Amino acid sequence: MEFRVQLFDVEQGQNEVVLNDSQARELSIGISDRVKMTANRKSVTAIVDLSHEFIRPGEVGVFSEVAQMLSLKQGQKVLLESAERPASLDAVRKKLDGGILDDKEIASIINDLMAEKLSATELAVFISAVYTRGMTTDETVSLTKAIYASGGSLKPKAKVVASEHSIGGVAGDRSSMLIVPIISSLGVCIPKTCSRAISSAAGTADVMEVFCPVSLDLKKMQRVVDKVNACLTWGGAVNMAAADDKMINIRKPLHLDPKPLLLCSILAKKKAEGADYVLLDLPIGRGAKLDNLEKARDLAKDFEALGRMLGMRVQCSITDGSEPLLRTIGPNLEARTVLETLQGKGSYELAEKACVMSGLMLSMLRGLTREEGYKMARHQLASGKALEKFLEIVREQGGNPDVKNADFGLGKYKQAVIAKESGKVGHVDNREISRVCRTLGAPADKAAGMVLKFMKGDKVEAGQVLLELYSGNKEKAAMAARQADKVVEIEKIMIDVV
Amino acid sequence: MEFRVQLFDVEQGQNEVVLNDSQARELSIGISDRVKMTANRKSVTAIVDLSHEFIRPGEVGVFSEVAQMLSLKQGQKVLLESAERPASLDAVRKKLDGGILDDKEIASIINDLMAEKLSATELAVFISAVYTRGMTTDETVSLTKAIYASGGSLKPKAKVVASEHSIGGVAGDRSSMLIVPIISSLGVCIPKTCSRAISSAAGTADVMEVFCPVSLDLKKMQRVVDKVNACLTWGGAVNMAAADDKMINIRKPLHLDPKPLLLCSILAKKKAEGADYVLLDLPIGRGAKLDNLEKARDLAKDFEALGRMLGMRVQCSITDGSEPLLRTIGPNLEARTVLETLQGKGSYELAEKACVMSGLMLSMLRGLTREEGYKMARHQLASGKALEKFLEIVREQGGNPDVKNADFGLGKYKQAVIAKESGKVGHVDNREISRVCRTLGAPADKAAGMVLKFMKGDKVEAGQVLLELYSGNKEKAAMAARQADKVVEIEKIMIDVV
Numbered sequence: 001m002e003f004r005v006q007l008f009d010v011e012q013g014q015n016e017v018v019l020n021d022s023q024a025r026e027l028s029i030g031i032s033d034r035v036k037m038t039a040n041r042k043s044v045t046a047i048v049d050l051s052h053e054f055i056r057p058g059e060v061g062v063f064s065e066v067a068q069m070l071s072l073k074q075g076q077k078v079l080l081e082s083a084e085r086p087a088s089l090d091a092v093r094k095k096l097d098g099g100i101l102d103d104k105e106i107a108s109i110i111n112d113l114m115a116e117k118l119s120a121t122e123l124a125v126f127i128s129a130v131y132t133r134g135m136t137t138d139e140t141v142s143l144t145k146a147i148y149a150s151g152g153s154l155k156p157k158a159k160v161v162a163s164e165h166s167i168g169g170v171a172g173d174r175s176s177m178l179i180v181p182i183i184s185s186l187g188v189c190i191p192k193t194c195s196r197a198i199s200s201a202a203g204t205a206d207v208m209e210v211f212c213p214v215s216l217d218l219k220k221m222q223r224v225v226d227k228v229n230a231c232l233t234w235g236g237a238v239n240m241a242a243a244d245d246k247m248i249n250i251r252k253p254l255h256l257d258p259k260p261l262l263l264c265s266i267l268a269k270k271k272a273e274g275a276d277y278v279l280l281d282l283p284i285g286r287g288a289k290l291d292n293l294e295k296a297r298d299l300a301k302d303f304e305a306l307g308r309m310l311g312m313r314v315q316c317s318i319t320d321g322s323e324p325l326l327r328t329i330g331p332n333l334e335a336r337t338v339l340e341t342l343q344g345k346g347s348y349e350l351a352e353k354a355c356v357m358s359g360l361m362l363s364m365l366r367g368l369t370r371e372e373g374y375k376m377a378r379h380q381l382a383s384g385k386a387l388e389k390f391l392e393i394v395r396e397q398g399g400n401p402d403v404k405n406a407d408f409g410l411g412k413y414k415q416a417v418i419a420k421e422s423g424k425v426g427h428v429d430n431r432e433i434s435r436v437c438r439t440l441g442a443p444a445d446k447a448a449g450m451v452l453k454f455m456k457g458d459k460v461e462a463g464q465v466l467l468e469l470y471s472g473n474k475e476k477a478a479m480a481a482r483q484a485d486k487v488v489e490i491e492k493i494m495i496d497v498v
Numbered sequence: 499m500e501f502r503v504q505l506f507d508v509e510q511g512q513n514e515v516v517l518n519d520s521q522a523r524e525l526s527i528g529i530s531d532r533v534k535m536t537a538n539r540k541s542v543t544a545i546v547d548l549s550h551e552f553i554r555p556g557e558v559g560v561f562s563e564v565a566q567m568l569s570l571k572q573g574q575k576v577l578l579e580s581a582e583r584p585a586s587l588d589a590v591r592k593k594l595d596g597g598i599l600d601d602k603e604i605a606s607i608i609n610d611l612m613a614e615k616l617s618a619t620e621l622a623v624f625i626s627a628v629y630t631r632g633m634t635t636d637e638t639v640s641l642t643k644a645i646y647a648s649g650g651s652l653k654p655k656a657k658v659v660a661s662e663h664s665i666g667g668v669a670g671d672r673s674s675m676l677i678v679p680i681i682s683s684l685g686v687c688i689p690k691t692c693s694r695a696i697s698s699a700a701g702t703a704d705v706m707e708v709f710c711p712v713s714l715d716l717k718k719m720q721r722v723v724d725k726v727n728a729c730l731t732w733g734g735a736v737n738m739a740a741a742d743d744k745m746i747n748i749r750k751p752l753h754l755d756p757k758p759l760l761l762c763s764i765l766a767k768k769k770a771e772g773a774d775y776v777l778l779d780l781p782i783g784r785g786a787k788l789d790n791l792e793k794a795r796d797l798a799k800d801f802e803a804l805g806r807m808l809g810m811r812v813q814c815s816i817t818d819g820s821e822p823l824l825r826t827i828g829p830n831l832e833a834r835t836v837l838e839t840l841q842g843k844g845s846y847e848l849a850e851k852a853c854v855m856s857g858l859m860l861s862m863l864r865g866l867t868r869e870e871g872y873k874m875a876r877h878q879l880a881s882g883k884a885l886e887k888f889l890e891i892v893r894e895q896g897g898n899p900d901v902k903n904a905d906f907g908l909g910k911y912k913q914a915v916i917a918k919e920s921g922k923v924g925h926v927d928n929r930e931i932s933r934v935c936r937t938l939g940a941p942a943d944k945a946a947g948m949v950l951k952f953m954k955g956d957k958v959e960a961g962q963v964l965l966e967l968y969s970g971n972k973e974k975a976a977m978a979a980r981q982a983d984k985v986v987e988i989e990k991i992m993i994d995v996v
Contacts, residue, residue, distance in 0.1 A: 011548065011549055011550065031747050032747055032748075032751050049509065051507070051562070092752060098630075120618070122751060123619070124626070125625070128594060128627060132596075254594075255591065444525065
């Protein structure tokens, strides 16, 4: 049947069209039904929504995704037919019933998802099913392959490709910004897609963006990697493992991180980077994503086993993630510390973590002991070769390699948080740091952030400045100061007097 | 922060607003995040979607639900703030983890759903959780109460209210159209909300619509019930158990019918009809919704137990649902048979089923034996009192009580399906009947349908007419004829010769 197009230039995240509700009833079409729309010699399957008043009989409301796919114009005639129920729905249902899916069934879910035949609510059911029923290793391999195939991938010229990733959660952990130049300065190809902050003060992509553009598409990224054997770009700008992004949108509000999806999500992206050797950092401890060593060891085994089945050698480091890594938190503050550390000054902790991690990576790549690898990494840092490589990456990505430490400004509104009591610092809290820094305006306000004057184990006297807060907005600075009393926990020697 | 409204008059089924993606990133707002929108002294929580081009920075795209709630005008300024993560998400997550929810947690899910704070994908996760984890009786009671409270309800003046419902699946089962007038002609109040066909040739609402309007709102329905002690209206037109409709939209494509939701869905609606006594028909057998007696007995026990906890006496009849009840299928054809049966002619099977069911209902209501109840029902039918009552209901709902049998026309395009072989009819298939009737144009085309010339057990000779098909559309009639070879299964005496 023919309909007249009414365009809505809004992205719905799925193929959706809107029919007049009375007409839809006459045609026995209901909400969530599928229709096949044909125009300009192309066809797509879309999910039906209904409208009371706005869409008149004979009209069809079309959102951006469908309009673009069919190159539709306002008022154009299109053909609508009932479409088949997608086969992937049976696979979703089977998983929910506790069944084991084969390669073909899993591929049907990811393919229908990418072809917009599977709706967001149906995907939510699949994710719930994976959460409650789990997945076998074979299923996880199939899913990783399907997710990997759903997006673009890098094809580095180098014969051996290394990759590094942390599951995150540690404030100021910018190790990647040192590991990548250390490893690539030794002639190893190591492309790195980084994430932006979701709930923290800054992601590696946000900090790297202080130096240079990070939103490189796949073609530009490929060019940079082929030239300097490395990159530090934002993963969101490339279309790698595209199906994973759709899943993350649904997993986020419910904090649904079933292990198979965690494994797939990371390894599909590593596969898309072309990695042969993968180093994964799993921080554990209070407030980290993993709260104990046993869980981390289990996860590490799964990563290694899955990596092997995907043709990648994966090694995991389990590190202490209970305290922040840096004293300076926020995009500009972290950028400055990274540059200083590459210059041989800066943060002892950052340099140490980056060199230990790089040592592990080199032991995998070159058959060295970890100690030998560590020394080699330290040498690259001390000799300035890592700094040189880092500035090369910055230049290739379109930034200024003559950057100076003083280039990283701080927000003009400053607040000091004062210690109310004396004692020893028992804990500095990553989540509280994130909360306060978000209030200050980070990561959008690059100059927002905090300086921690005391770290775990330090002695502090009542009246001393515990934290300095910076923001480009006066109200935000004041509000953050009021929220900042839980960032640093001071242990008193005398707990109570009875 | 202030935004300028860009209206999209489309219903999204949830509170949704659209922001410019670059601006959203600056504000650290992502897809699926919640914002609180304030205008005209009212506030709502909405879920964020992003647009590349169409929504400019400073604008917010608003769909119908939010626009209506806040009485927004195109171009108006509104205030947007980040909104809290709704508490119900924790309850959804708890259920998915296998926890038991209390009254308050379940109410939070249904309330947030109705306040559009819980998105469709999050509801899908809840439904999946109920499907895999099940629900205790207490949880099911809480959910039923919450669903019941989510919509309007009837308050019949009568002291005792009866109600009747079938879980469906049997072609031509129009028992309700006889049970309701039989019972109400005996002075018992029995309001009935019926459904339209989802995948079958006609629902009771579609057939009743042949006689009179069925889309009565709650106020009109209340008026009819108070006047004639009965009604037969479309449930979709009243706002009863509103949360249930939202769940059904998600359950439908995946055929997800977890038992707790099946129980809640039906009993919340019976509660909203004000029922004290409920008779539920559970058809079983090949092609029916329940395939064996044991499952039906289990379900019946659950219905009775849950009903008791909700203050309703529930009794279930388990009936044979493997064959169609009528020989005439389709809105007009079924309407004619119903009228004829009320007149004492028509279908033996329909009269028998309606009187057996009515007898059971009367045994509950009046403390009679089932046999006594059956005789009383038979008397109401034979004396014409049920017919009189039926026409009274038709008149009160706005139809013509002087309806004649000849008023129900048949589609002008007729096709005959001929038996290809001789034998005995082994089975007539409900699902195949539905499929062919939908092709013919039912239920939208009231005059579309089929007449079954042979039923199970009948002997048939090759060349005899098995089925007559009717449609208002020539192509549809021809296409249906090609699909109709699986409706009637003929058992040959000689199966094979070796």
